[in-house]
Amino acid sequence: MDFTGSHILSIQQFDRSSIERVFAVADDMEPYAARERVTRVLEGAILGNMFFEPSTRTRVSFGCAFNLLGGNVRETTGFETSAIAKGESLYDTARVLSGYSDVICMRHPQSGSVEEFAQASRVPVINGGDGPNEHPSQALLDLYTIHKELAHRGRDVDGLRIAMIGDLKYGRTVHSLSKLLCKFDNVQVVLVSPEELAMPDYIVEMLREAGHRVTVTDILTDSIQHVDIVYSTRIQEERFASKDEADLYRGRFRLNQAIYTQFCEPNTVIMHPLPRDSRADANELDNDLNQNPNLAIFRQTDNGLLVRMALFALVLDVVHLVDKYSHEVSWSTVGR
Amino acid sequence: MDFTGSHILSIQQFDRSSIERVFAVADDMEPYAARERVTRVLEGAILGNMFFEPSTRTRVSFGCAFNLLGGNVRETTGFETSAIAKGESLYDTARVLSGYSDVICMRHPQSGSVEEFAQASRVPVINGGDGPNEHPSQALLDLYTIHKELAHRGRDVDGLRIAMIGDLKYGRTVHSLSKLLCKFDNVQVVLVSPEELAMPDYIVEMLREAGHRVTVTDILTDSIQHVDIVYSTRIQEERFASKDEADLYRGRFRLNQAIYTQFCEPNTVIMHPLPRDSRADANELDNDLNQNPNLAIFRQTDNGLLVRMALFALVLDVVHLVDKYSHEVSWSTVGR
Amino acid sequence: MDFTGSHILSIQQFDRSSIERVFAVADDMEPYAARERVTRVLEGAILGNMFFEPSTRTRVSFGCAFNLLGGNVRETTGFETSAIAKGESLYDTARVLSGYSDVICMRHPQSGSVEEFAQASRVPVINGGDGPNEHPSQALLDLYTIHKELAHRGRDVDGLRIAMIGDLKYGRTVHSLSKLLCKFDNVQVVLVSPEELAMPDYIVEMLREAGHRVTVTDILTDSIQHVDIVYSTRIQEERFASKDEADLYRGRFRLNQAIYTQFCEPNTVIMHPLPRDSRADANELDNDLNQNPNLAIFRQTDNGLLVRMALFALVLDVVHLVDKYSHEVSWSTVGR
Structure with missing residues (x-):
């Protein structure tokens, strides 16, 4: 180009x-x-x-x-x-x-x-x-962040293991990032969302055609155990039939320091396209992660x-x- | 000054x-x-x-x-x-x-x-x-454009032939341009508008006192045949008793490439203070004029x-x- | 610092x-x-x-x-x-x-x-x-203005005599200015307001503890006679039970050139945090003061x-x- x-x-x-x-x-x-x-x-x-x-x-x-x-x-x-x-x-x-x-x-x-x-x-x-x-500049900064964070660990985007979490249906950033990842080799992608907000089929297909391994789940704690990057996104209440249903899902995708410590590998990087919801009952990334040096959201x-x-x-x-x-x-x- | x-x-x-x-x-x-x-x-x-x-x-x-x-x-x-x-x-x-x-x-x-x-x-x-x-800067840029366009043809503002078309009653730009033209010699001005939106008498008077020749008409195709500049302006629906009446007038003042080719002299310059209405049923300057090298609206x-x-x-x-x-x-x- | x-x-x-x-x-x-x-x-x-x-x-x-x-x-x-x-x-x-x-x-x-x-x-x-x-920058510019205006008269903030007039209850600027004045010595403060809009007690207390002399009144012409600075503020209609009551008070706190000439010492400086209300029936500082060289509101x-x-x-x-x-x-x- x-x-x-x-x-x-x-x-x-x-x-x-x-x-x-x-x-x-x-x-x-x-x-x-x-x-x-x-x-x-x-x-x-x-x-x-x-x-x-x-x-x-x-x-x-x-x-x-x-x-x-x-x-x-x-x-x-x-x-x-x-x-x-x-x-x-x-x-x-x-x-x-x-x-x-x-x-x-x-x-x-x-x-x-x-x-x-x-x-x-x-x-x-x-x-x-x-x-x-x-x-495109958002997609590039996301990938650039992954590149830099991994470089600090002596790694590269090839071979990346990443979990994408939240609203994967409407989230522009996860779509764009997935497309960019197709230019790289041997990526493992775990897609974590409620079924109603699943990643579109054409993107899952595209990732697989690029030779990447794609796993789909709706259980946060399963998905974040063996990844380099946790890429979290906002779940919007209005996507669901009722607030109760939204709360149910939201609760299942919220990451905090306790869950991080229990389930993640030591250096797992946490990313988010921002803004994140910081209200105590709705935050997908808890404020208690703010002191976690692997929280890369402001480096993004x-x-x-x-x-x-x-x-x-x-x-x-x-x-x-x-x-x-x-x-x-x-x-x-x-x-x- | x-x-x-x-x-x-x-x-x-x-x-x-x-x-x-x-x-x-x-x-x-x-x-x-x-x-x-x-x-x-x-x-x-x-x-x-x-x-x-x-x-x-x-x-x-x-x-x-x-x-x-x-x-x-x-x-x-x-x-x-x-x-x-x-x-x-x-x-x-x-x-x-x-x-x-x-x-x-x-x-x-x-x-x-x-x-x-x-x-x-x-x-x-x-x-x-x-x-x-x-x-004033709009009036000056309009006149400067006329000056430059004519200069390319070896001419000057003195002796200019211009048609002003559209809402001449409320259009600030055609009033100001007319006033500036009074500082020049031997201008021919054709005023084209529905009667309800005619140029105010005091401006017509001012042009005539400057020794300019002023013609008034409501027929577009008559007015654009022997002029150097066609200065088109927007006709606003709300100026009329009904939408039907507005449509009637609007239709009569719309310039497109076919009308231009049939009626205008080869180098007639088309101007407009912008924004022009680009909706297909309301545009005073049709989009098919965009490739016409005499369309000077962006040079303005x-x-x-x-x-x-x-x-x-x-x-x-x-x-x-x-x-x-x-x-x-x-x-x-x-x-x- | x-x-x-x-x-x-x-x-x-x-x-x-x-x-x-x-x-x-x-x-x-x-x-x-x-x-x-x-x-x-x-x-x-x-x-x-x-x-x-x-x-x-x-x-x-x-x-x-x-x-x-x-x-x-x-x-x-x-x-x-x-x-x-x-x-x-x-x-x-x-x-x-x-x-x-x-x-x-x-x-x-x-x-x-x-x-x-x-x-x-x-x-x-x-x-x-x-x-x-x-x-804070508003408070500092107010005090800086007092400092400069007095310096022209060979004086300093120590020993300042100031009248603060208008809405002393809700006016942020008079609170902040009062607090800053507590860092200086021997200031005389006249507080002029309707009782409903009096300066908060804690600020009056603070001024007195700093050794300053504080006088409280609701009569403008008494307050402005022996001061270096008249610091006027806006009285807002909505602070009162009725418009009539507001008008009553407003009338009593409005300074114009005639009142200035009759009551103020020759070089009394007039200040205001702006915007002032310039409507003829509501202006706390009359437009006829605009030619008064001691009107310092734009120097502020x-x-x-x-x-x-x-x-x-x-x-x-x-x-x-x-x-x-x-x-x-x-x-x-x-x-x-």
């Missing part, structure tokens, strides 16, 4: 070598995200951070990633404008907005909208989430910054220039 | 030489808008981009224009604050906000509000639209960036310094 | 020497706020300007302060996200957002929320207002910029570097 000037719309664009390229560039971004150095490589460039559906953390993460490369950010934070209400097409919106900026990150509630927008755009477009469809969002920096650097072809335009940090980072 | 430190509130401030000055500076901005060079001339300056009424594209256009000159942008995107709800005057709002920034762009739903604000402001204020009243919004950069450069008196503070672009613009 | 890397959550953190340190640094910021010079000291740093409750002026003031030190600003302007609606904890929000930026300014409607957020944050947090609880907001710059410079430990990274202003400031 040649990144320069390309749209980033779907994880389907990424073969294994493209994924590895993103990860290598994300590694290079570390000193800048960690505020060890400052780069001015994108000075004068503008990101159009067009969030036609609100999402504070994803929007801020993309904006910060661009700022950390020295660029400016102009943005929108919802359907504030009446332009679309007045019947404007995505084509027109894209033609106009792409005249202002150097790259656009777009979130929109409708499946396929970002691709339609990208076709009319005069600058590269990065999909920041188009409804239930795609959110940190990695998101690196992955997004990498995507910008690749699309605008400045990977080789980031260091050249860099200098020392002038402020104290003792508070970080 | 001495631009340095001035408010830009109304097109009435602009005589012909001021207009030509804006256009000359807008031309100078082209290498920066086209990302051929980057300038740092406004480094450290802050634009207060105060949109007390939402308007994504105008807000983003002003913000990008300021960023492209090297400045920072702080903004508001609606009546988020309770300050005005608590009975705060525009005077107080202006005194406070003008202490923070170097120049303010303000949009507000009420006629006259921006002028009132400007009177209390301690920094130059640019009117980004005060309800039905004024939106591109020109808006240049005009706004020019206004900032003039008001802050940095026209002569933009190049001095400039340097090479470091990223790939292949995707643009 | 060691500012480097610290959270700024409450005025209770500030002893007298810390206050004086903030004021000295705020003085140093003057050439930058006045656009005499530009500094790049925070180039590459990002402020997370997280306003989970809207407040245009405070948000823009913090953002501009950071820009004026050369930093970037990413922000949110309300509960746009569904993350908290989905049950996310402040802990999680803080862990995520603090991974993106170098310092966070946070406003939130709930008392104590900013402190809870700060405990989980990985970067310094400045409280931009947590409901009725604390808003200007000072807010200086105080916020000072807090950022202190927390990020760049006070000694601001000048080193500075250069000439390139644009015309004639319009300011």
Whole structure:
């Protein structure tokens, strides 16, 4: 995949070598995200951070990633404008907005909208989430996190053992992650959900066709015993016939420190796409896990910054220039 | 007109030489808008981009224009604050906000509000639209587009032949454009609208007093045959007694490629202030015109960036310094 | 108090020497706020300007302060996200957002929320207002204004004579200012309010324990005769049993130029935390005071910029570097 000037719309664009390229560039971004150095490589460039559906953390993460490369950010934070209400097409919106900026990150509630927008755009477009469809930077940051966590243990994504837990039917992140895992070898996937929220058949099929071993269960404690990664997701009450039924299932998929200690291998990594539900009667990952060093949920969002920096650097072809335009940090980072 | 430190509130401030000055500076901005060079001339300056009424594209256009000159942008995107709800005057709002920034762009739903604000402001204020009243940068970008499109054909605004079509009664842009055209010579204006939405008499009068030839009609195909510019605007259903009546009129003012080919001269330029209605049964400019090289609607919004950069450069008196503070672009613009 | 890397959550953190340190640094910021010079000291740093409750002026003031030190600003302007609606904890929000930026300014409607957020944050947090609880930069800018206004008269905060007027029961600013005044000597405080809106006993007590002389009255013209500062606040209709009763009180606490001239000493300074109510029948400070050179309400907001710059410079430990990274202003400031 040649990144320069390309749209980033779907994880389907990424073969294994493209994924590895993103990860290598994300590694290079570390000193800048960690505020060890400052780069001015994108000075004068503008990101159009067009969030036609609100999402504070994803929007801020993309904006910060661009700022950390020295660029400016102009943005929108919802359907504030009446332009679309007045019947404007995505084509027109894209033609106009792409005249202002150097790259656009777009979130929109409708499946396929970002691709339609990208076709009319005069600058590269990065999909920041188009409804239930795609959110490639999230999928990449999840896989990048798995890659880094395993690397610390001397392992790689090949041979990974992972449990995916919760709402596997509607959860976009577990679908995307599963698709990415198909580019790797010899993965063992345990799918843990209520039957009503099972992983779609086509994804299970895809995993098996990739030669992976897939196990399906609805018992948490069985699933988490022999895995490297526990990837938990939120179960939403409204998916069930009644609150009682929801509570029943929720109770069965909630991980806390006691269960972790009893059932998991010592270094099992806990991931979640966030936000997690932190209410005491609904939390899928208990707050008592917050001190567990294997809870990687905030390393995931940190990695998101690196992955997004990498995507910008690749699309605008400045990977080789980031260091050249860099200098020392002038402020104290003792508070970080 | 001495631009340095001035408010830009109304097109009435602009005589012909001021207009030509804006256009000359807008031309100078082209290498920066086209990302051929980057300038740092406004480094450290802050634009207060105060949109007390939402308007994504105008807000983003002003913000990008300021960023492209090297400045920072702080903004508001609606009546988020309770300050005005608590009975705060525009005077107080202006005194406070003008202490923070170097120049303010303000949009507000009420006629006259921006002028009132400007009177209390301690920094130059640019009117980004005060309800039905004024939106001078839009009028200037429309005229600048006409100027550039005609220049490509070896012509000038003097001697222009233009058809204005649609809602000429409530359309702020056609009023402002007409007023600006009064500064030029020997213009032929064809006004095309349903009788209920006719151009106000005072503007027709003003055009005639400027020595221009004004024709009034309600038949699209008559009007577009011998003009350089077709300036189309939206007809809003709610202006009519019934949807049927609206449909009747709308049908008569819709331009598509077949009508264009049959009736227009070969190089007739099509303009529109946007957003246009892109719904198949309501579009005043059909999507089949999108491939027509004379469709200038997106060149208009591109020109808006240049005009706004020019206004900032003039008001802050940095026209002569933009190049001095400039340097090479470091990223790939292949995707643009 | 060691500012480097610290959270700024409450005025209770500030002893007298810390206050004086903030004021000295705020003085140093003057050439930058006045656009005499530009500094790049925070180039590459990002402020997370997280306003989970809207407040245009405070948000823009913090953002501009950071820009004026050369930093970037990413922000949110309300509960746009569904993350908290989905049950996310402040802990999680803080862990995520603090991974993106170098310092966070946070406003939130709930008392104590900013402190809870700060405990989980990985970067310094400045409280931009947590409901009725604390808003330390407002309190500091009020005291800084008193300090500067008195300095012009060859005086200091010690020995200050001040009248606080209006809603002293619910007014956060007068509570905070009173607490700060307890760090100084020999202050005379006149408290002027309807009985229903009297200053809480614990604050009166605190002032007296600090050795200050406190007088309580409900007659405006008595209170303003022998003071250096008149600090007026808004009286809200909804605090009273009926509109008639509110009008009665409001009438008694409204200051205008005639009353000022008749009762105040020649150089009495008028302050207000803003927004003031500018409606003719409700204004606590009449618009005819706008030409009075002792009306310091907009000097207060200007000072807010200086105080916020000072807090950022202190927390990020760049006070000694601001000048080193500075250069000439390139644009015309004639319009300011």
